Amino acid sequence: MKYLLLLLLLLPSRFFAMAQSLSREEKIEGMLIGSAIGDAAGGPVEFVYPPVRSQWTTTGEKVNEEALEGLASLFRLSSYPKEWEPFAQWESYAPAGTITDDTRFKIILFNCLKNNDGLLTQKTFAQSVLDFREELPEKYRDKYDAWIPEIEYATRWALGERDNAYPVERIWGGIPTMEGQMPFLPVAAIYPGDPEWCYRKTYELGYFDNGVAKDMNSALVAGLARALQPDGSWENLEEAMRTVDPYRYNQTLYVERELVKWMDKAHEFTHRADKNIASLFLIMEKELQTNYWWESWVPIVVVLAVAEIAAYHPLASMQIIMEFGHDTDSYAQVLGAILGAIHGPEVFPAEIRNAVNLQMKKQFNQDVNDWLELLQKYDNESGR
Numbered sequence: 567m568k569y570l571l572l573l574l575l576l577l578p579s580r581f582f583a584m585a586q587s588l589s590r591e592e593k594i595e596g597m598l599i600g601s602a603i604g605d606a607a608g609g610p611v612e613f614v615y616p617p618v619r620s621q622w623t624t625t626g627e628k629v630n631e632e633a634l635e636g637l638a639s640l641f642r643l644s645s646y647p648k649e650w651e652p653f654a655q656w657e658s659y660a661p662a663g664t665i666t667d668d669t670r671f672k673i674i675l676f677n678c679l680k681n682n683d684g685l686l687t688q689k690t691f692a693q694s695v696l697d698f699r700e701e702l703p704e705k706y707r708d709k710y711d712a713w714i715p716e717i718e719y720a721t722r723w724a725l726g727e728r729d730n731a732y733p734v735e736r737i738w739g740g741i742p743t744m745e746g747q748m749p750f751l752p753v754a755a756i757y758p759g760d761p762e763w764c765y766r767k768t769y770e771l772g773y774f775d776n777g778v779a780k781d782m783n784s785a786l787v788a789g790l791a792r793a794l795q796p797d798g799s800w801e802n803l804e805e806a807m808r809t810v811d812p813y814r815y816n817q818t819l820y821v822e823r824e825l826v827k828w829m830d831k832a833h834e835f836t837h838r839a840d841k842n843i844a845s846l847f848l849i850m851e852k853e854l855q856t857n858y859w860w861e862s863w864v865p866i867v868v869v870l871a872v873a874e875i876a877a878y879h880p881l882a883s884m885q886i887i888m889e890f891g892h893d894t895d896s897y898a899q900v901l902g903a904i905l906g907a908i909h910g911p912e913v914f915p916a917e918i919r920n921a922v923n924l925q926m927k928k929q930f931n932q933d934v935n936d937w938l939e940l941l942q943k944y945d946n947e948s949g950r
Contacts, residue, residue: 592910593794594755594941598672598934600906601751602922603643603914604898605668607888609655610644612666613859617891628841629875638881641888643921652713654895656706657929663921664929667713668899671749673930674698676937684944686756691749691771692724703930717774724773737774742862744896746772746783751903754790755941761788761810769813778824779862781815785825786866786900793907800878803904804829804870828863832870839875846875847890859892869901880905880913 588596611617620640622633643662650658654666678686678694695717699710716738722731738745750768757763765788775783785807792798792806808826815823835853839846850871856864868890876883883905887898905913923933 588796588910590758590794590796591938591942593798593907594758595934595938596906596908596910596913597755597790597794597903598752598906598937599911599919599922600902600904600914601672601899602665602669602902602926602934603918604884604887604900604902605665605895606663606922606925607641607643607884607902607918608894608896608898609664609666610646610648610662611888611891612654612893612895614891617889617894619889620885623843623847623886623889625844626842629843629877634876634879634882637876637885638879641881641885643918650709652709656709661925663918663925665922665926666895668748668895669926670698670930671745672752672937673932675749675752676932676940677701679940679944686753686767686771688770688773689725692721692773695721696725706929720774734773735776737776740776741858742775742777742779742782743858744779744783744860744862744865744893746775746779747786747862747865747896747900750783750787751790751900752937752941754787754794754907756944758791758794761791761806762812764788764791765810766812775862781813781823782825782828782862782866785810790903790907793904798908800873800904800908803908824863825866828867829870832867833874835867836871836874841875843875843886843889846871850890860896864893865897865900868897869904873901873904880909 620637622629622637627633645662646655646657646660646664648654648659650656650660655664657664674694675691677698678691681694681697682690699707699714702710718730719732720734720737722729723734746768750771753768753771754764756767765784768784768787769780772780772783788810789803789807793803795802808829815825831853835846835849839849850868854864854867868887872886872890873883876886883901884898887901888894890897902914911919923935927933
């Protein structure tokens with residue numbers, strides 16, 4: 567908690583001011599396009615080793631305003647230097663702006679809203695995961711077949727089937743992953759006035775989330791809902807993540823709430839790094855206690871720590887995540903959603919927003935405008 571109090575003192579006032587004059591629609595648009603931008607920016611460098619790093623993330627110098635502006639100037643979309651992959655892009659050597667599974671999962675969520683007249687339940691969402699194949703352009707259906715097997719076992723089980731189905735608890739070997747962070751961030755836009763409702767709905771929908779991931783992924787959506795409110799900020803996003811707790815994880819007997827532990831560690835890591843990005847990278851590499859870099863706490867720690875060391879500079883934060891490496895598309899899609907929810911869509915350059923929307927339209931016949939229309943249509947009919 568002491569690191570949260572320190573955070574409140576350090577947040578630059580200019581980033582509070584940016585959020586005050588935005589409409590709810592602008593904040594929702596910002597969250598949606600920001601998440602897709604983070605995904606598309608991180609996709610080409612996902613798990614590239616060693617990551618390409620700039621002078622500002624490889625020296626012993628403390629980060630300053632000049633360094634932040636330099637980092638921000640480096641943030642851009644790039645094309646993919648690789649063949650298609652089931653969990654990455656579905657076009658070989660895809661153009662800049664191409665999304666990965668982090669955003670394709672969101673397409674499934676919006677398909678669920680569209681095809682079920684706004685009824686969003688665990689079963690309608692699970693069925694939409696299976697139905698996604700037929701919603702896709704034919705050229706992507708073999709890619710879907712390569713992507714779906716592990717997910718399909720849990721999906722069929724959640725639907726009550728037992729053929730070609732295994733208990734949901736065995737998906738990914740029972741590891742608590744960030745998978746629920748991929749489709750469900752937009753749930754925050756369905757009822758931003760009630761972060762607890764958003765937590766409960768995400769908890770219900772996330773049939774493939776195991777263990778502490780159920781709480782962590784749901785709390786992130788609750789925090790985003792708070793960020794979408796008129797006074798939304800980093801401060802109250804984090805406060806909501808910590809305090810929205812309908813299932814009383816904060817009161818579990820003998821057990822510390824893992825979400826709060828890792829949020830505190832994120833700020834502790836930044837404090838220990840003492841404004842040096844290279845030091846923060848080293849600390850996270852050593853102390854994140856991760857085996858796969860997509861466990862549920864990793865994006866939360868990376869996003870909170872990076873944003874703080876960047877003094878909450880939006881594009882500098884995005885670039886630092888690119889330079890940290892590992893599961894960059896998943897980390898950046900979370901950060902992009904938060905930045906867009908707080909600052910609106912124009913925090914990202916228009917050419918970047920347009921490039922991502924263009925590729926989603928060309929490849930999947932969808933874009934953020936389609937999603938906004940669905941959210942407006944079902945604003946009062948979403949199973950609250």
